[in-house]
Amino acid sequence: MKSIVLLLVEELNEFSKKEKKLRQRTNFLNELLNAKGYYSEALTTSAIEDYGVNLLRANRCILSTKQEVLRKYFPLHEIFEWHGRYITFIDAELEVAPEESEMLIISDEKMNVGQLIRDVENTFKYLYFFQQPANQPIFTSDHYFARLFDFPIEIDRQLIRKVTDIYGEYYDTLICFANNSTNVKAGAEQLHIHRNTLNYRIERIHELTQKDPRIWSDLWTLLYHFAYCFVQNFE
Structure with a gap:
């Protein structure tokens, strides 16, 4: 009985650690979204030290519905879960074979990382709303009207x-x-x-x-x- 209790306590501690880490990652992404491209020194330091994201350079955001797809292409980059999907950031040359069948949504290079997140998320919604195939690398720059999912015009x-x-x-x-x-x-x-x-x-x-x-x-x-x-x- 003692062994069972200790095992359960250990599992609970591991679960709590994972939940805490997930909250920290989510809070980090929300900070990026709310910062609107103007980053505090603390956020810039945390981004590079904790997640390897350099906010002082232009980045791309890559989105996939499958974590393993991002891990295959970007094994050295931090991968974040975001609303049931997965994203990562790169500030290096993009090397994705165009013939690959996995769905990747790839943003332009921008300094505003929060906008990058919105760009890939809006493009994902745009593709699914218009029932477009999403089984290949897709660039946000090819889907200008995905910006309608920011709903800049007041709803009637x-x-x-x-x-x-x-x-x-x-x-x-x-x-x-x-x-x-x-x-x-x-x-x-x-x-x-x-x-x-x-x-x-x-x-x-x-x-x-x-x-x-x-x-x-x-x-x-x-x-x-x-x-x-x-x-x-x-x-």
């Missing part, structure tokens, strides 16, 4: 209530319609439905939101608010 509160009500039923329809450049024939084929069914769904979105997906400005307004709903359900 009346519209978001309407979109929230229909999000679950019409999300796939709207995304497919947009991805096929509003081509009903191509969209219907991708959804495996009759084109009249797709037309009916588009008309229902119009009726329920007073925004017509067949008009480009209304479509982007809808996509913006659908993206907002997507993020609310994403985490």
Whole structure:
């Protein structure tokens, strides 16, 4: 019994150490996000001494859904867990074979590390929202509109209530319609439905939101608010 108790205490201590380390890493990333590129001497020192991140140089942020993928490519770099995904920072020349099939989201080089985190995270959300394939190295610079996930434009509160009500039923329809450049024939084929069914769904979105997906400005307004709903359900 004594041995069992000692073993349990040891396991609890190890768990507590891991939890403390995880909190410290999360707090470090939150400090980077809140610093907006202006780093205190204490944060700069902690970054280099504790995690090997040099805040005085331009860095790239790399995101993957799999920790082992980052470890394979960047074995000497600190890897952080971030909202169920994994990120690391490098300030050296990037060497990733373009033919590799693993998903890596790679930021530009910037001094503002907090912005790097937002860039890779927003690109990840953008790809999943628009149902784009993510099985290869992807550069944030190729996805400018991923910045919409910062939601710089104020959300229309009346519209978001309407979109929230229909999000679950019409999300796939709207995304497919947009991805096929509003081509009903191509969209219907991708959804495996009759084109009249797709037309009916588009008309229902119009009726329920007073925004017509067949008009480009209304479509982007809808996509913006659908993206907002997507993020609310994403985490």
